[in-house]
Amino acid sequence: MYKLKGKEYPCCASLTMGYIGGKWKTVILYHLRKDTLRYNELRKQIPTVTERTLSLQLKTLEEDGIIKRKVYTSKPPLKVEYSLTDFGKTLIPVVQAIADWGVATVKEKGEVF
Amino acid sequence: MYKLKGKEYPCCASLTMGYIGGKWKTVILYHLRKDTLRYNELRKQIPTVTERTLSLQLKTLEEDGIIKRKVYTSKPPLKVEYSLTDFGKTLIPVVQAIADWGVATVKEKGEVF
DNA sequence: TTTTATACTATCATTTTTGATAGTTATTGT
């Protein structure tokens, strides 16, 4: 049994999935892995996610210490930038492996458009 | 946009997550990555999953061509073995990266028992 | 002055995932 921040996991793989599981987290991390992005830039990169879901996922990732949120203005229209924390950067190899498999698999059996 | 087997994904990472996302799939693959295991052996390795869920996940993984199910007897009590297909084996580096991150993270910040 | 833009939040609804529990079949061990 693995324990981290009060949560228990039956194996090392499930612990990781507790952080990056779900439909959108890896997609967000994939886009943040090399760049800092603003909220609306993320939306453009991921047009199929709803605002509510994107917001929730960003908040969770921030609470988990994986990304950081930097605010540049105090009054609307806000400027906010999202980027990986040092801890979040340790996930880059994982995200990259996930992305690479997607690319390889689509090359063999799927299509991109 | 990525398309594979009729499903669409907004990015390469989400395609992969379509295959290994969810609470249990990577755990199953983690245990199958080196060994062939019988149904009850999987249950023992993953005591916190319910039978129904384990069954459903195994079926999905099989339908996705990631694992194969080999039956050795025709009448109960059955002997059934699960193992990775060749396609499933291409996921080993991904699963390993996920597992490694879990181990590293728990070493730094969590506990094992 | 009306519109546009940013980065959201709020409310409600739906879908997806996961869990709890009990039951099935036929063979082998006691």
Place this chain on the structure above:
DNA sequence: ACAATAACTATCAAAAATGATAGTATAAAA
């Protein structure tokens, strides 16, 4: 004769994740 075993499935229920839509504040641009 009876319980144990293997690998499930069935039914019902609950929880978690995701989606649709509209609304907020304020400043700068048209």
